[in-house]
Amino acid sequence: YGIEIEEDRQEISEEAKQAQSDRELLYKIHEIANAYFQEILWDSQEGRSIGLSYFRERDLKDDIIKKFQLGYSPEKKNSFTEFALNKGYSKEILERSGLSIFRENSPAGIDRFRERVIFPIHSFSGRVLGFGARILKSNVKTAKYLNSPETEIYHKSNVLYGLNQSKQAISKKNVCLLVEGYMDVISLHLSGIENVVASSGTSLTTEQIKLIKRLTENVTILFDGDNAGIKASFRSIDMLLAEGMNIRVLLFPEGYDPDSFARKHPQDYVEKFIENEATDFIDFKAEILLKDAGSDPIKKAEAIRNIVKSVSFVQNALKKEV
Numbered sequence: 001y002g003i004e005i006e007e008d009r010q011e012i013s014e015e016a017k018q019a020q021s022d023r024e025l026l027y028k029i030h031e032i033a034n035a036y037f038q039e040i041l042w043d044s045q046e047g048r049s050i051g052l053s054y055f056r057e058r059d060l061k062d063d064i065i066k067k068f069q070l071g072y073s074p075e076k077k078n079s080f081t082e083f084a085l086n087k088g089y090s091k092e093i094l095e096r097s098g099l100s101i102f103r104e105n106s107p108a109g110i111d112r113f114r115e116r117v118i119f120p121i122h123s124f125s126g127r128v129l130g131f132g133a134r135i136l137k138s139n140v141k142t143a144k145y146l147n148s149p150e151t152e153i154y155h156k157s158n159v160l161y162g163l164n165q166s167k168q169a170i171s172k173k174n175v176c177l178l179v180e181g182y183m184d185v186i187s188l189h190l191s192g193i194e195n196v197v198a199s200s201g202t203s204l205t206t207e208q209i210k211l212i213k214r215l216t217e218n219v220t221i222l223f224d225g226d227n228a229g230i231k232a233s234f235r236s237i238d239m240l241l242a243e244g245m246n247i248r249v250l251l252f253p254e255g256y257d258p259d260s261f262a263r264k265h266p267q268d269y270v271e272k273f274i275e276n277e278a279t280d281f282i283d284f285k286a287e288i289l290l291k292d293a294g295s296d297p298i299k300k301a302e303a304i305r306n307i308v309k310s311v312s313f314v315q316n317a318l319k320k321e322v
Contacts, residue, residue, distance in 0.1 A: 019152075026153045029089055029097045030120075030128040036080055037071025037118040037131075047072040051117050054136055058183065059263055064190050067165060071118035073111055073133065081109035098130070098149040113146060119182045121147075121154070121200075122164040124211060130154035132161070132182055132200065147200070157205040160197040160212070161185055167215055169194035175218040177258075177274065178204075184222070184258040192267040193274075196258075204236035209243045220248045220278045224257040230288065234310070237281055241313035247281035250274055282310055 012020075040047040051072025055065050073080060081100040085091070091109065094100035100109045116133035123129050130148030148154050162185035170176045177196040179185060188196045199208060212219060219240060223230055230251075240247050250273075252261050262270055279287075286307050293299035314320040 023152055025093050026097055026151060027127055029084065029093055029099065030130070030153075032084060032087065032089070033080060033097075033099055033131070034069060034071065034120050034128045036083060037073055037113075037120075038069055039071075040074055040079075041065075041070065041072040041118075044072075044074065046074050050136060054117055058187075060186065060190060064186060067189070068162075068186055069120050069128075070186075071120070073113040073116050073118055075115045077114055078106075078109045078111055079114065080111045085109070096151060098151055098154075112148075116146065119161070121159055121161055123159070124163055124167065124214075126164045127153075129159060130156075134182075155207075156200065158207040158211075159200075160208050161200045162189075162197045163211060165189065166194050166197055170197075170212070170215040174216045175220060176212045176216050178212075178219055178221045179258045180224075181257075181259070184262075187259040187262040188270075191262040191265075191270055193262065193270060203233065204239060206239060206243065209240055209245065213243060213245065217244060218246045218248075220250055220274065221281075222250050222252065222258045222274070224252060234285060234306075237285075238310055238313050241281070241310060242315070244315040248278040249281050249284040250278040282307065282314075285310055 041051045042048070051070075052065075055070060060070075078100075081094060084094055084100070091100070091102055094109065095102055099112055101112055102109045113131060113133040115137070116135050119132040119134070120128045121130045121132060130151070130153075132148075133146045135142060135144055135146070147156065150156065161182055166176075166185070166189075173195045175195060177188065177193070179188070179196060179198050180200075181198055182200070185196050185198045188194070197212070221233070221237070223233075237247055237249075252258065256264075261273075265273070286303075289303035289306055290300065293303045311320060
């Protein structure tokens with residue numbers, strides 16, 4: 001092509017080399033952990049009777065479980081830590097990855113995700129960056145979902161769950177469905193709807209929006225039927241508008257979320273429902289705020305100001321006018 005490529009002759013500094021090999025180690029330990037959790041799920045008595053039976057109760061087929069590389073972390077408190085130490089990984093790298101916790105009273109280490117089903121979180125290109133994990137016991141006083149802490153390779157504001165498995169479908173359909181949780185993504189995939197990602201409980205960030213924008217400018221946000229967080233999400237939707245995205249919003253019938261709706265209805269019904277019921281975000285916001293304001297003129301003026309603010313974020317001048 002006649003493009004001259006200038007080679008960078010500078011030697012990489014020792015520090016940069018070290019940082020690069022540290023990152024590679026973090027990727028490697030996550031790969032090892034991912035394989036370990038999957039092996040426990042499929043090949044151990046505990047994994048099959050607790051983890052696998054949970055996924056099957058949720059109607060997940062084996063090929064979907066394998067597609068999302070779901071796993072299980074056993075009850076023994078340092079099961080993975082012991083495995084990794086025996087493989088020659090240091091305490092330091094286990095601690096930095098967030099997979100193990102070492103305290104004075106437990107020098108042998110504790111697995112962060114013990115006794116949970118595991119959802120690996122992949123980068124755009126498919127490398128494992130971290131994990132989400134769900135506890136199955138209902139009588140334990142701990143968070144239902146637990147995520148990897150921030151590390152050199154995992155920044156939750158830069159990652160969308162399911163993007164690696166969904167990127168081709170998003171490109172092809174030219175629309176990205178945005179949901180809240182891991183199971184919402186997986187259930188929609190199960191019912192054949194694959195252009196879907198989750199923001200995993202964080203409100204949307206500019207970095208996440210840019211990831212979607214590489215594939216499409218069209219986003220449809222799917223809200224639960226009784227989602228109290230709709231108003232709270234208005235701010236992140238304004239950010240989407242500011243990035244030049246086209247936003248539609250869909251509210252499921254009361255009592256449904258994307259996971260339960262997708263499991264209850266056939267694929268073509270769900271696809272048509274999403275297509276026909278999704279409304280433009282500005283219209284949706286106007287409807288909600290004006291309904292709240294009723295006939296109170298002060299509230300009405302405030303609502304209109306709020307709607308106009310969102311319109312001001314729209315990038316395309318023609319669209320803004322409309």
